[in-house]
Amino acid sequence: MQMPTPDAGVMARRGEIADALRAIVPGEGVIVDEDALRPYETDGLTAYKTLPLIVVLPETVEQVAEVLRFCKREGVKVVPRGAGTSLSGGALPLADGIILGLGKFNRILEIDSANRCARVQPGVTNLAITKAVEGDGFYYAPDPSSQIACSIGGNVAENSGGVHCLKYGLTTNNVLGVELVTMDGEVLRIGGKHLDAAGFDLLGLLTGSEGLLGVVTEVTVRLLRKPETARALLIGFPTSEAAGDCVAGVIGDGIIPGGMEMMDAPAIKAAEEFVQAGYPLDVEALLIVELDGPEAEVEHLIERVRAIAEAKGAVSVRASQSEEERNSFWAGRKAAFPAVGRLSPDYYCMDGTIPRNRLPEVLRRMRELSAHYGLGVANVFHAGDGNLHPLIMYDANQPGELEKAEEFGADILRLCVEVGGVLTGEHGVGVEKRDLMETMFTEDDLKQQQRVKCAFDPDGLLNPGKMFPTLHRCAELGRMHIHRGQMPFPDIPRF
Amino acid sequence: MTETLKPETPDQLRDAVAWANSDLKPLELVGRGSKRGIGRPVQTAHRLDLSAFSGIALYEPEELVLSAGAATPMAEIEAALEEAGQELSFEPPDYSRVLRMARGAGTLGGVLAGNLAGPRRIKQGAARDHFLGFEGVTGRGDAFKSGGRVVKNVTGYDLCKLMAGSWGTLAALHKVTVKALPRGQKTRTVLVYGPDAAAGVAALSDGLNSPCEVSGAAWLPASIAGRSEVDLVAKPGEAVAAIRVEGFGPSVEYRCQALRSLLAPYGATEELHSQRSRAFWTAVRDVLPFADGADERVIWKISLPPTDAPAFLHAVAEIKGAEAYCDWGGGLVWLALDAPKTGAEGVVRDALKRAESGWAQLFRAPESLRAAVPVFQPQGAGLDALARRVKESFDPNRVLNPGRMSEGV
Incomplete structure (x- = not known):
């Protein structure tokens, strides 16, 4: 894995750049000591490590804007970072770039129950949003497994999902607005507490853009009312085919469960050894199907899913009879990663x-x-x-x-x-x-995506080396091969 | 005179756009033309007729996915989905009656290009939230694609979002893939009679904040309710707040009763069953209260935070001929008024400034008015400049629907 060759000129100016950043972010917000930089050398993809040039931890939107203006003027690369839990190396530092950490943006600014939304700073953790609103009976739906640590700003950058997104959507379906600082240091408000965009859906474009288009300094998220109740079924199958048939059967019956998770035999075994969730060990595939909603609905659907599972050859079916039992069904699934880590x-x-x-x-x-x-x-x-x-x-x-x-x-x-x-x-x-992007996209597909990046960051200073296998200069991407003349396609019908 | 190009293959489409780009010949993109009355008027010497890209290419109900030519008629899409007990759950509207265009909801590509959504927007999202992938041609004449045919995908920028609501100004799409979802087996609507706008939006909010999984929340003033084709809505001659629940039988009945108890403090309640409920929400969705042939009024479509709706309605109430109703729990206002020369743009957009956020789109108006007034809400210098740069990244010579959204875009 090759990262862009570090710019020796920028690296030689490290002291001078640090001084300039200190003038923008006073106090302890600029980190240059190697020991203090070390915690930032990697993210959730720990196989890759690079010590960043400098880490900056601004506290205000104006500081973020100033830092970006400075970096743009001086040609310094910027890697935005939330909680550093990315599993794809989205926050991997660059030796010639600064880390712009949003950790100090950790406040919940407003909870607006009447409009079912909340305004939060990007460093607030995913779970903290739910914790802040659950007293009023609400929650924030996307629940990536790192939700205790990952930040909402990072969720926006990665368009994070979770186990409930079939029914409740990913981050992109649950965010109403952001405040964005562009590489020019311009502060833009996109979306708000209303639905849908007045013009192009830039909010939808930014969500999942992996920190390549701008730095998010505020997020307005949609809140959902907590379902009245939830119950789960734990279903064992002799083959993965039968489990797959059951999933298709449930959806074919018009049911969209709150969660529907499958584990294969090695995962079942690892989880059971780790947390003793009571998983059957004589099956090839295990399904957890969670139904949520009003009690009347959940009771009705539990029986329907049970019938489908039995018709598709389930060898064991258990329906949770209590919250404790439902949680025990999930305990193994939620512990699957560390359980495999034990093996x-x-x-x-x-x-x-x-x-x-x-x-x-x-x-x-x-x-x-x-x-x-x-x-x-x-x-x-x-x-x-x-x-x-x-x-x-x-x-x-x-x-x-x-x-x-x-x-x-x-x-x-x-x-x-x-x-x-x-x-x-x-x-x-x-x-x-x-x-691997080229296994899915053609060169033209990828060039068009990079042209979109050029509209936000023409100098390619924001998080370069991520997402695109080949970096093109914006001037080169903008070039067109024009050949004027007659319509070259006599075979297109015209009227 | 307008010359129409009608490509029949993706290669021909690419050739046509490439020619337009190299010869600087702007194109108006048309599927079935059902939404030509929306947006700024586009005047080009050449029209790009996309209607050949029609037909369902793939539909796997159990995978919740459907791919089709971008110009496949909505009627064909909906018929196929209905057969499998599914639907596009964002409830695509049919504006042909209110816009006085040929009957029919147009094409799937048109619904996506406008990022349209019906009353279920509050629960299930808009077209953008169900748009999984596409193939098309940029204004540069390059064939490209984005997304895929699976419902969960974060590979690369989500260009589907950018296409949704771009009204054909960025690319000409020939194939699109969308998420299909099971349709609710039963539907009920709870009516509350008599609340004014403030009480009505408060009632809707109580319903939406309950665990009843509300899938529609609208408020109609007495004048509009009185014209309803649904007897239980029209007869009392009062304003009405309406809340819909959908899903499995036992659940719908339970939630309907729960809502009636919850909303009783706001006034007398009633419930609509399947047929009446469907008729009511179709009218709300398709803006039928303003669709009468003799109704010449200008229509605005306004999106704002639900709790800001009552103050907004109050601020526009004095405009000549003003009449409005709310969908989306108050978050969507349909406003008709009598101002064929100005659209009362100043009053409408000033009234919106008091809301925390939002936009006002001039939805139905004579062509001359749509050419004179910004149809889509101006976003401020920074965002407008960014939108222009995004436009240029796809279509630097502005050959695709030039000016449809704003001057230069």
């Missing part, structure tokens, strides 16, 4: 999405790849929306194993694309999947 010194979490009906084939070919690479793999799967998280087990202390795990992962993602899916469902491209 193996290291694991590498992938994030492809596939058309759901291709699951059995994908699992079969993944087993073949597992044998080929000699590395174990356990699968957890957001079954409703086809988002697959294979966990590849390896030992980074064995020379060559990390590279092997990465190649295995890349093969899995190519497989996802081959069957009609995509490289990433909720973790983002970052540096991790950057070089």
Whole structure:
């Protein structure tokens, strides 16, 4: 994985740049000591590490704008960072770039129950939003598994999902507005407490743009009323095909569960050994189906899903009878990552999405790849929306194993694309999947995406080296090959 | 005279746009023409007829996904979905009656290009939230695609969002993929009689803030309610707040009763069952209160925070011929008024300034008025400049629907 060659000129001016940044962000907000920079050298994708040039932790929007204006003027690259939990290396530092950390933007500014929304600063954690509004009976729906740590600003950058997004949507469906600072240092308010855009949907474009278009300094999120009740079914199947049939059967019956998660045999075993959730160990696939809503609805749907599961060959079906039992069903699933971590010194979490009906084939070919690479793999799967998280087990202390795990992962993602899916469902491209973008997109597709970036950041200073495998200069992307003359297509019907 | 180009293959579409770009010949993009009355008038010597890109290419109900030619008629899409018990859950409206265009909701691509949505917007989102992928041609004449055919995807920029609501000013799409969802098996609407705008929006808000999973929340003043084709809405001659629930039978009945108890303090309540409920929400969705053939009034579409709606309605009440109703729990105001020369733009947009955020779009107006007044809400210098740069990144010579959204875009 190659990052852009650091600019020696910028690196030589490090002291001078730090002084200028201190003039903008006084006090302890500018970090230059190596020991203090160390915590910023990586994010949730820990395989990659780079010490940043400088870390800046502004406290006001005006400081953010000043820092960006300065960096633009001086040609200094900027990597925005929230809580640093990205699983795709979205916040991986650059040796010749500053980290712009939004950690000090950690306040909830307003809770507006009447309009069912909240205004928060980007450094507020995902879970803190729900904690702040649950007393009024509300919650913020997207719930990535890192929700205790990840920030809402990072969620916007990555368009984060979670286990409930089939029914309640991803971040992009739950954000109403942002305040954005552009690389020019201009502060723009996009969206607000109203629905939909007056012009182009720039909010939709920014969500999931991985910190390449601007720096978000405020987010207005949509709040939902907590469902009256929730119950879950724990269903074991002898084959992944049968489990897949059951998922299709539930959706075919018109039911969109609050959550529908699948685990394969290695994941079931790891989770059960770790938390003793009471998972059956004699099954090849386990489904957790959660129904939420008014009690009358949940009672009705639990029985319908049970009937479907039995018709599709389930060998064990348990319906939760209490909140405690429902939580125990989830305990294993939620602990799946650390549980796999116990079985193996290291694991590498992938994030492809596939058309759901291709699951059995994908699992079969993944087993073949597992044998080929000699590395174990356990699968957890957001079954409703086809988002697959294979966990590849390896030992980074064995020379060559990390590279092997990465190649295995890349093969899995190519497989996802081959069957009609995509490289990433909720973790983002970052540096991790950057070089695989060409398996999904043509050169023209990617050039158009980069032209969009040029509209925001013509000098390519914001988070370069992420998302795009080849960096083009904006001037080159803007060039057109014009050949004037007659209409060159006599065969197009015209009237 | 207008010359029409009608490409029949993606390659021909690319050639046509590439020619327009190289020869600086602006094109007006047309599917079935049902929404030509929306936006600033586009006057070009050449029209790009996309109607050949029609037909459902893939529909897998259990995968919740449908791909079709961008110009596939909505009627065809809806028929296919209905057969499998599904729908586009953002409830695409049919504005043909209120806009006096040929009957029919136009094409799937048109619904997406306008980012349209019906009353269910508050629960299920707009077209943007269901738009999974596309193939098309940029104004530069480059074939390109974005998104995919799976419902969860964050690979690269989400250009579907940018296409939704761009009214054909960025690219000509020939194939689109959308999310299909199961339709509710049962529907009920709770009516509350008599609340004024403030009490009505408060009642809607109580309903939306309850755990009843409300899928429609509208308020109609007495004058509009009185013209309703639904007897239980028209007869009492009072303003009415209406709240819809949809889903499985036992759940719908339970929630309907819960809402009636909850909203009783606001006035007498009544409930609409399937047929009446459908007729009522179709009228709200399609702006039928202002669709009468003799109604020549200008119509504004205003999006704002729901709690700002009563003050906004008060501020525009004195405009000649003004009449308004709310959808989206108060967050969407449909305002008709009698001002064919100015559209009362100053009063409407000034009234909106008192709201915390929002926009006002001149929705129905004579062509001359749509050419004279900014149809879409001006965003301020910074955002307008950014929008122009985004336009240039797709269509630097402004050959696709030039000026449809604003001058230069």
